[in-house]
Amino acid sequence: MAQRHPTLDLSPKVSDEIRKTTCYMCACRCGIDVHLKDGRVAYIEGNRDHPVNKGVLCAKGSAGIMQVNAPSRLRAPLRRTGPRGSGQFEEITWEEALQTATDWMAPLRAKAPEKLAFFTGRDQSQSLTSYWAQQFGTPNYAAHGGFCSVNMAVAGITTMGGAFWEFGQPDWERTKLLLLFGVAEDHDSNPIKMGIGRLKARGAKVIGINPVRSGYNAVADDWFGITPGTDGLLILSLVHCLLKAGKIDLPYLAQFTNAPVLVNGDESSPDHGLFLRDDAGKPLVLDRKTRQPVPFDTQGVTPDLAHTYRRAGITHRPVFQHLAERYLSPDYAPEQVAATCGIPAPRIRALAAELARTAFDEAIEIAQPWTDFRGQTHATMTGRPVAMHAMRGISAHSNGFQTARALHLLQILLGTVETPGGFRFKPPYPKPMEAHPRPHASATPGQPLKGPHLGFPQGPEDLALDENGHPQRIDKAFTWENPLSAHGLMHMVIANAHAGDPYRIDTLFLYMANMAWNSSMGTGRVTQMLTDTDPETGDYVIPRIIYSDAYSSEMVAYADLILPDTTYLERHDCISLLDRPISEAEAAADAIRWPVIQPDRDVRGFQSVLIDLGARLDLPGFVTEDGQPKYADYADYITTHQRRPGIGPLMGFRGEGQSTGRGDPNPDQLDRYIAAGGFHTHHIPESAQFYKPWNRAYQDWAVALGLYDSPQPYLFNLWLEPLRKFQRAAEGHGPHQPPDHLRDRIKATMDPLPLWYEPFEEAAIDTEAYPLHALTQRPMAMYHSWGTQNAWLRQVHGENPLYLPTDLWEQHGFTQGDWARVTSPHGTITVPVAHMAALNPSTVWTWNAIGKRKGAWALAPKAPEATRGFLLNHLIHELLPPRGDGHRWANSDPVTGQAAWFDLRVRIEKTAPPKEAQPGFPPISSPVPKGPDALTWKTTP
Numbered sequence: 001m002a003q004r005h006p007t008l009d010l011s012p013k014v015s016d017e018i019r020k021t022t023c024y025m026c027a028c029r030c031g032i033d034v035h036l037k038d039g040r041v042a043y044i045e046g047n048r049d050h051p052v053n054k055g056v057l058c059a060k061g062s063a064g065i066m067q068v069n070a071p072s073r074l075r076a077p078l079r080r081t082g083p084r085g086s087g088q089f090e091e092i093t094w095e096e097a098l099q100t101a102t103d104w105m106a107p108l109r110a111k112a113p114e115k116l117a118f119f120t121g122r123d124q125s126q127s128l129t130s131y132w133a134q135q136f137g138t139p140n141y142a143a144h145g146g147f148c149s150v151n152m153a154v155a156g157i158t159t160m161g162g163a164f165w166e167f168g169q170p171d172w173e174r175t176k177l178l179l180l181f182g183v184a185e186d187h188d189s190n191p192i193k194m195g196i197g198r199l200k201a202r203g204a205k206v207i208g209i210n211p212v213r214s215g216y217n218a219v220a221d222d223w224f225g226i227t228p229g230t231d232g233l234l235i236l237s238l239v240h241c242l243l244k245a246g247k248i249d250l251p252y253l254a255q256f257t258n259a260p261v262l263v264n265g266d267e268s269s270p271d272h273g274l275f276l277r278d279d280a281g282k283p284l285v286l287d288r289k290t291r292q293p294v295p296f297d298t299q300g301v302t303p304d305l306a307h308t309y310r311r312a313g314i315t316h317r318p319v320f321q322h323l324a325e326r327y328l329s330p331d332y333a334p335e336q337v338a339a340t341c342g343i344p345a346p347r348i349r350a351l352a353a354e355l356a357r358t359a360f361d362e363a364i365e366i367a368q369p370w371t372d373f374r375g376q377t378h379a380t381m382t383g384r385p386v387a388m389h390a391m392r393g394i395s396a397h398s399n400g401f402q403t404a405r406a407l408h409l410l411q412i413l414l415g416t417v418e419t420p421g422g423f424r425f426k427p428p429y430p431k432p433m434e435a436h437p438r439p440h441a442s443a444t445p446g447q448p449l450k451g452p453h454l455g456f457p458q459g460p461e462d463l464a465l466d467e468n469g470h471p472q473r474i475d476k477a478f479t480w481e482n483p484l485s486a487h488g489l490m491h492m493v494i495a496n497a498h499a500g501d502p503y504r505i506d507t508l509f510l511y512m513a514n515m516a517w518n519s520s521m522g523t524g525r526v527t528q529m530l531t532d533t534d535p536e537t538g539d540y541v542i543p544r545i546i547y548s549d550a551y552s553s554e555m556v557a558y559a560d561l562i563l564p565d566t567t568y569l570e571r572h573d574c575i576s577l578l579d580r581p582i583s584e585a586e587a588a589a590d591a592i593r594w595p596v597i598q599p600d601r602d603v604r605g606f607q608s609v610l611i612d613l614g615a616r617l618d619l620p621g622f623v624t625e626d627g628q629p630k631y632a633d634y635a636d637y638i639t640t641h642q643r644r645p646g647i648g649p650l651m652g653f654r655g656e657g658q659s660t661g662r663g664d665p666n667p668d669q670l671d672r673y674i675a676a677g678g679f680h681t682h683h684i685p686e687s688a689q690f691y692k693p694w695n696r697a698y699q700d701w702a703v704a705l706g707l708y709d710s711p712q713p714y715l716f717n718l719w720l721e722p723l724r725k726f727q728r729a730a731e732g733h734g735p736h737q738p739p740d741h742l743r744d745r746i747k748a749t750m751d752p753l754p755l756w757y758e759p760f761e762e763a764a765i766d767t768e769a770y771p772l773h774a775l776t777q778r779p780m781a782m783y784h785s786w787g788t789q790n791a792w793l794r795q796v797h798g799e800n801p802l803y804l805p806t807d808l809w810e811q812h813g814f815t816q817g818d819w820a821r822v823t824s825p826h827g828t829i830t831v832p833v834a835h836m837a838a839l840n841p842s843t844v845w846t847w848n849a850i851g852k853r854k855g856a857w858a859l860a861p862k863a864p865e866a867t868r869g870f871l872l873n874h875l876i877h878e879l880l881p882p883r884g885d886g887h888r889w890a891n892s893d894p895v896t897g898q899a900a901w902f903d904l905r906v907r908i909e910k911t912a913p914p915k916e917a918q919p920g921f922p923p924i925s926s927p928v929p930k931g932p933d934a935l936t937w938k939t940t941p
């Protein structure tokens with residue numbers, strides 16, 4: 001019998017216009033096509049032409065439609081009316097709001113610019129915000145990197161001139177073995193998922209090294225469930241095995257790293273551990289042909305790894321000898337480290353053998369001639385098809401900097417950085433540490449800062465200390481406590497401001513930083529600090545707080561003045577080579593956002609607001625010579641601002657519209673970007689696509705594009721000399737001396753060669769009382785708190801149990817639906833638990849930032865996020881437990897100041913289910929109305 005099939009329209013027309021822009025549902029910056037129907041967002045899909053995602057869209061990206069319709073969107077500027085923390089506000093006009101902010105900040109700039117502390121969260125306009133803060137003249141500026149993964153950034157930039165993050169990528173086309181350390185989901189979200197798919201399609205192997213088998217690890221071919229905080233030890237054991245087997249790339253080390261650089265080996269010399277240099281300051285290597293020391297970049301030199309050099313009674317040894325001596329030590333043998341790492345010795349040996357086999361037995365050659373910086377021409381490019389990627393899991397520990405350094409050492413010993421099949425930089429990287437600025441922190445009333453806030457100290461003389469040795473910054477970045485804190489220490493700002501240590505501030509100005517909730521260590525204490533008053537005056541200890549956010553987050557309730565931001569589809573943004581572009585290993589690329597819809601509320605893009613404030617405050621750089629506003633708004637700034645002559649925020653369509661990189665401002669630039677799909681790409685010539693730090697063709701290409709003003713080839717730093725300078729100071733040498741209580745720690749941790757030490761919190765507490773490690777992971781379907789208010793994404797993760805490994809689960813007799821009391825040295829929470837087998841046996845974990853406070857985010861009071869969701873933040877402290885020496889030591893990495901979130905230790909007990917997850921916080925009033933129960937509209941007939 002014939003069947004009648006209904007006629008279905010499989011591609012109904014959902015929109016009457018498509019506008020191409022850039023996603024901002026996470027930090028990955030995929031291209032999106034926003035379908036509009038009657039002026040409303042009807043549908044979001046991936047832009048198939050976009051270099052980042054090539055049409056791929058994740059769950060977060062498609063849920064952007066719920067983000068721009070979220071009931072929690074702030075609707076107008078707000079002035080606090082109730083006590084701080086109550087959430088009681090009145091709506092005011094923009095003129096009132098901007099005048100209030102100006103009235104608060106102008107006197108500070110005139111008398112004491114440091115009394116303004118301006119810190120931003122995960123925004124993508126740091127080139128503007130840092131420029132603004134510099135013009136204001138306050139030293140107190142940073143973004144959130146200090147509590148995210150600054151260890152990774154600083155280790156990468158100081159060791160190899162670039163970091164993982166989204167600033168580099170595995171060679172997805174050629175890699176045969178990918179190791180993922182401490183990463184479950186990442187900033188480079190879609191590209192990594194797509195890349196892993198490509199690896200698997202051609203039979204390459206992926207190995208996950210992570211205490212938790214979630215995210216990328218769940219699809220890895222092999223998994224090492226390492227004990228948290230021990231990655232550095234495992235990596236150095238791999239180094240030990242490779243050195244013992246002679247499986248290292250000696251030609252690569254000799255040519256492209258400081259392995260042959262001569263180091264002063266005389267312990268009695270004031271220069272012990274420092275490089276032998278020529279009169280111009282260039283490090284010297286021994287030429288294999290002449291056995292004479294010459295500058296490392298001498299044309300035609302073949303650096304020698306084997307011999308020492310004696311001058312003026314002092315023996316100078318190549319870095320390579322120091323390195324081999326250290327890591328060949330039996331201390332790093334697999335049998336020695338296995339128990340600490342929780343990985344059996346045979347598995348460590350097998351992993352080392354697999355690395356060696358893939359790197360050397362499966363080496364690849366590309367028939368592509370190239371010329372290096374010493375003038376030597378190479379007929380081919382040799383590839384070692386091993387790639388690595390790492391992120392916060394290894395970084396957010398108090399030994400995270402040296403662990404990330406160890407990982408780069410492993411990559412470099414195998415010759416897998418900037419070679420085919422390995423790890424590749426994306427423009428504007430690579431860039432040597434010395435090409436970055438040094439920090440500037442001396443405030444002068446009424447004047448801009450003399451240079452950028454953040455940078456890379458080359459030695460003790462670059463620390464941000466005043467003439468009395470006191471910290472110049474409120475977060476104490478760039479001090480002896482954390483000399484290379486290149487991203488600042490946002491997690492210390494509120495505690496230090498509350499304590500008046502090193503001084504009191506007047507106004508705390510925050511953007512997109514939920515410091516009253518999931519971005520703080522010890523949420524209860526931090527909200528207490530934000531609301532504490534001076535007993536004598538009754539004024540708040542932190543007198544004024546200005547906050548800008550698009551949503552009614554927990555932090556809103558703790559501010560005095562709210563500057564409501566737009567959503568990402570309602571404003572201009574610039575994904576810039578001056579900041580964090582969307583480049584690929586084979587091309588420079590940048591992108592824009594533009595208002596594809598107009599706000600239906602009285603809100604303004606924060607960047608435009610900042611530019612307006614800059615003009616009202618008469619900040620140089622934001623006013624013309626006759627005192628008029630220099631920029632109409634952020635779109636105008638993006639188009640016309642020049643950081644250096646001819647160099648602006650966007651590289652494409654400069655001058656008459658034909659120039660890329662360098663060129664005069666072009667008033668049509670944004671229109672040209674919009675017409676081109678929201679991005680611009682500039683390809684690297686084939687002869688310049690690998691060996692970038694040493695490749696003449698790449699260096700010339702980068703100069704032409706405006707990334708550098710002259711070629712700047714450099715060596716990878718296996719031996720990191722600036723660290724040695726800090727050590728030497730701690731040993732008593734030089735005019736700049738650390739406080740005595742920090743000397744031993746500096747000597748022990750600022751080693752010029754990577755090392756591993758026990759995480760500080762572990763060393764400070766009785767680990768038998770707190771036998772478990774406690775971690776969080778970023779959900780692939782959510783980007784921290786951005787997603788946990790999103791109606792679609794909440795259906796994926798509406799609550800977050802604490803996952804327990806099998807033995808622990810059985811030992812405590814847990815069953816599905818049970819709850820546990822979890823106690824750290826700093827606090828207790830009571831939360832639901834669940835069983836997970838693929839988990840390190842001494843580790844418990846949960847998803848990040850799902851728990852919400854009642855009254856925030858326009859969620860219903862009974863929302864699962866507010867009743868069963870929870871944060872581990874309540875268990876964490878920005879200081880280590882007291883040690884009885886009179887000092888409270890920071891819970892941070894001693895080199896970079898990175899918050900050591902993952903050093904957390906806990907114990908658990910089974911408990912009767914409470915009514916709600918504990919601790920419970922009193923609800924806050926919401927400045928936005930509760931959302932509707934249903935949010936629907938029709939886009940098809």
Ligand code: SF4
Nearest residue numbers: 023026029030058061
């Ligand atoms: S990975 Fe991030 S930027 Fe890309 S579509 Fe998903 S949420 Fe958007």
